[in-house]
Amino acid sequence: MPEAVPSSDLVAELKDFVATVVEPAERRYQREATELGGRSTPPVMADLQREAQRRGLWNLCLSDPEWGRGLTNSSYAPLAEITGRCAPAAEATNGAGPDSVNMETLLRVGTEEQKEWWLRPLAEGTCRSCFAMTEPGVASSDARNVAARITRSGHGYVVDGHKWWISGAANDRCRFAIVMGVSDAEAAPGRRHSMVVVPMDAPGVRVVRQLPVFGFLTGGHAELEFEGVQVPADSLLGEEGDGFAIAQLRLGPARIQHCMRLVGMAERALELLCARAAVRTTFGQPLVDRGVIRDWIAESRIAIHQARLLVLDAAAAVDRSGARSARDEIAMIKVAVPRMACEVVERAIQVHGGAGVGDDTPLAAMYASARTLRIADGPDEVHKMVLARSELGRQTRRDVR
Template sequence: MDFAFDAHTEELRAKLLAFMDEYVYPAETVAEEQRAQLASPWDTPAVVGELKAEARRQGLWNLFLPDAEYGGGLTNLQYAPLAEITGRSPHLAPTALNCAAPDTGNMEVLYQFGDEQQKKQWLEPLLAGEIRSAFAMTEPEVASSDATNITTLIERDGDDYVITGRKWYISGAMNPDCKIFIVMGKTDPDGADIRRQQSMILVPRDTPGVTVKRAMQVFGYEDHSHGGHAEVVFDHARVPVTNLVGEEGGGFAIAQARLGPGRIHHCMRLIGMAERAIELMCQRAVSRVAFGKALAQQGVVHNWIADARVAVEQLRLLVLKTAWMMDTVGNKGAHAEIQAIKIATPRTVVGILDRAIQLHGAGGVSQDFPLAELYASARTLMLADGPDEVHQRSLARRELKKYL
């Protein structure tokens, strides 16, 4: 395994680091100031459009998609250090590069499973950054950690499908630029194979019967930058049969294909979040004095910073190994490694952020530093794309199988 960055990756890293310093970090405060002046908090601040235009001009656009015709043409190993850099400003940088969830996963679904008409109607404007999208799977009435539990119905009626159900924490749905939902529901609820009961279907936001009811908060945040996390009701929403993605019964398999890259992308960005936390810890430690000496001279602070550095280096190597395996043996072959990073990375980064918050005192939980919002994001990722316990269960079964 060789994790050294090739020349192309190094070139993109240098360009992206400069883009972050010159454009993204200064825009963090500007975006919040502009948002306060908008008619709706869900509207997009003008500075975001400016960032997207500059990123596209510099060739820092759609880097996540490995097909050079549609995206950056990068391998997972090449994309990993770039996604890490964007994770330092997770509420702004990924959007600026058109590499933000849930759009990335939805574009991957349309790219892999969409037909030519679906690609033209929805993938192309998503790739161009002209619209946003949402992925509707999680439901409030069932344990959605087991996707076979979902109850939303997708019923055939002549040349249409009729969708009925209630979803929540549907990321991006509050954004007025969100024009399309990829909805997972059951087309064969009584089928013998519980993993063939589900299908995915494209439901335009303006379809009669689709109601975006409210924004769901995450630790008190509404996450305006990502377009919120909404509760959405589908009340006999009717769409043509041509809106089916792939085949009937293929929804579970499509979801698994979508979640593999999504999980490693989250972990890549989490490492960037941890790096920013370490940077803030060090800046705080050398600038604050308590009980007659700088915090940087306190032994406990040494321990926090040293432990954080060791943990980040370990995580990065595991993520790079996983990216390398996805490139060489495919997502299925790297399944155990994807589960391992999804277990290890969020919980470790939550711990690092917790110590960074502690070092900042009251400032750490305030809006004057990014730490509280970063903590909320990292902690949420212990649930998103499958809670830790689901991945632990599967990984343990894989290990035990060798002895049974």
């Protein structure tokens, strides 16, 4: 049975690791990542990962105790928050997306052979992976538009398509992509798509270009082309037509992890805001004594606390009844938490003045990361559409009664 809550030892050990090992290495990580332009993993990461493994802080995100710590979404959430404080911490503990969610997907729907072949190297940290759904040619926030083709051919499949904004795909350690495409255009809308695992070194896979986010190249986001890429039949995840069902299954853990890391990021931004406000004086008064700054501090504390409770509630709902039933709770956090993180980081940047937009603090990179999450994994408007539809459905049923 998965553990309901992380032990206080585990929380304390992870906090200590992030505060005393990862945060001091943060500037070196950023420098190396910038020099390598997102195409390779910064060398400091190997040191951080060795230390995380030595302390037993590896694969905390995996819900299967054979592969990780066997924590539920609710019990992993407070740990994800701690890793959100500092950008390299999630990868240092092998909990960074998209690998964490790809691992969980393979755990849930992979065959024993797929687990050995694809999950094992990811779980051992010897490679990375990506998830390829979004396409430049169609509005991909409506996943039914995804047009790449997965065509049955002989003893396998042929993949053709054009993808972009594929996180991690530009990294030279990225060994495979989980690709979503149409396998049967005539099937019912929810059964048209499938997912296959495609090795990045398969003939016909091309990294067209890397995509920066507000000028930062660190996420290894890339545009990809798949042209006549042949993969064996056992590359298929689940059954043909399962693409949407698998995408649904990914949503719960992915969004809870993203949002909880954002709560951790906002906590750190608020700490930086308070520390800076305490040491800067303008017009004869320390910033920290100004009413407007105190208002920002109080508003930030309220917003972070609200967000944390909302995510923990969504995590409990997913644990109780699965991601499909918890769709509303997941939609709520996906809108509320990135918005909250953007607001808190924005205030921290403002208090820092010019220093806030440079690279002497992690604030600018934090803002870039939080802002993209109002688009990535579904834009705010789509989640609100889902919520409104659900709310109106409830109201209508009430009217009918």
